[in-house]
Amino acid sequence: MFHVGGARSALFNWVMARQSGGTLVLRIEDTDASRNSPEWTEGIIRALAWLGMDGGEYEGPYFQSANADKHVEAAARLRADGRAYYCDCTRDEIVARTGDSHKGYDGHCRDRGLDPAPGRALRFRTPDEGQTTVVDLLRGKPVFENAVLEDFVIARGDGSVTFLLANAVDDISQGITHVVRGEEHLSNAPKQQLLWDALGAEPPVWAHVPVIVNEKRQKLSKRRDKVALEDYRAEGYLADAMRNYLMLLGWAPAGDREIVPWDVIVDEFRIEDVNSSPAFFDVKKLKAINGDYIRALTPEEFAAACLPFLEDAPFDVDPAVFAALAPLAHTRVAVLSEIVPMVDFAFLPEPPYDEASWNKAMKEPAAAILDGALAAYRDAPWEAEELKTRLEAVGAEHGLKLGRTQAPVRVAVTGRTVGLPLFESLEILGRETTLARIEAARARLT
């Protein structure tokens, strides 16, 4: 599962690296073994590739867990330097003392001089005074009072090192100069800077991009919102469209443009121009942009892009028939998966049955129209324009315009009240099938 917010951060990082000639490094932060798996990182790599970032675009992936020795060594050094101390407090004890589960650690073990032992965590001793200033490309220079920074855990009771320290160690050894990540990490920045400093290094430049929110203005979350990039891909969103849309969240190209080629984005994007307020992930707009990208495809590209969705459909596709149908569907599809219900009638043995459509179209002169169509089509030259002219004539006998006349025929043949241009569809379907379906519908009407 790759979160769309993570995708956006990755895109920002990528663009910045390309602009500066720097290197993007992909690091899998798997310091918590229980939350990681090979499939997880597989998914991330596949998602990045889909967005255009294949292995050549970044360095890595590096697995943070592979550097565990270095992390442990750094933790030991901090402790030897008096910058960290062991603590045997449990969460419950801390809450009991502070009376508030959100108050942070109270420094109980600071000067107890505890020796390392299984179960004892190592905490970083934050300065009691002074302040830490974070240089952030989007937010200026947020200042944090060191006194309000709690003594956070850098190594767990089992000796393994946590995210904050592991990151600092790896960032330093990998020569990281810019850290672009979600705003939810902003409060981690001062802690990490303290660590960089304690480890004797100059902190990087940060850029905390605003979170992406849902309609209720809350950070997009895996459990209540649709956030997996893979899901959008599976629905038929194009990578180019997704990429363009993600970049539009908090930023826009110069002038009155929104839909622009990736090259333009790489050329014009400036991280410092990104809006610093949260942006709503508007699927409606994503879909509109996706439709634009789909329409920009050539007919061949469009047909090819539809194929995977048709393969999963509950019917077998005749390639020649689909090739004929695809151009008719091209402007009507905003998300690739929509192709299935649009062409299914041509491949199913029977047209799909939709009750609402049937009831709407099969009203009064319907039986007569179907009879008329049957008679008119029996010996008609099988060509769209001719089929249209003949049905028009049938409608005229009942004083109806084509708009009304075509409805029963459309439902009889395709099962639905809306769909591809009817007469072209009939031409492709063929006389035999068309007549059989109209007859079947007519029979149901008596």
Add this chain to the structure above:
RNA sequence: GGCCCGUUGGUCUAGUCGGUCAGGACGCCUCGUUCUCAGCGAGGAGAUCACCGGUUCGAAUCCGGUACGGGCUACCA
């Protein structure tokens, strides 16, 4: 509660050096093209730029305060 961040039409944004009819896009509505639906074309509604005060001839743009929203506050990352 504490710390930090934020606030331009419903939504995403333009606006960066104070003087614009506050522009574009999505969505919504209307009309046209039309065999349905899309698409395409043309219009429209919708913003006293969160609020209050200040500086100024003039503020969305500068300053102060208030309100509201969000993020974080784990031996997760």
